[in-house]
Amino acid sequence: MTNLESTDDASTCIADLRQLVRQFVEARDWKQFHSPKNLSMALAIEAAELMEHFQWITPDASRQLNDQALDDVGEELADVLCYALALANELELDLASTLRKKMVKNCEKYPVEDYRGRFGKDDPSPVSRD
Numbered sequence: 001m002t003n004l005e006s007t008d009d010a011s012t013c014i015a016d017l018r019q020l021v022r023q024f025v026e027a028r029d030w031k032q033f034h035s036p037k038n039l040s041m042a043l044a045i046e047a048a049e050l051m052e053h054f055q056w057i058t059p060d061a062s063r064q065l066n067d068q069a070l071d072d073v074g075e076e077l078a079d080v081l082c083y084a085l086a087l088a089n090e091l092e093l094d095l096a097s098t099l100r101k102k103m104v105k106n107c108e109k110y111p112v113e114d115y116r117g118r119f120g121k122d123d124p125s126p127v128s129r130d
Contacts, residue, residue, distance in 0.1 A: 043083035
């Protein structure tokens, strides 16, 4: 299996993470179960498990998690990422280029001058154009 030694985001590339997930899946002969349908459903389930950690707390509390809560949230987020990477592997999507294209669309859809300080399309707060 790909190196499981501890590294950080700055020294790890997406291809390394995809390979790590690919090898994990292949070693267990799970590719047979990894249809895009199943992977997208599993990803949604893991995202829901992540949301459970924040369900009944305030926005401020969600930014001030204790060490145990942060570890738990990190594990759920890692599960989400694993399924996203497995789905990218299954569909042979290049995540870096796909994300860059999406960000270009997002920049066009949400121009800074119209959305700075606003949380969404339906936010009625006025936008200062001074």
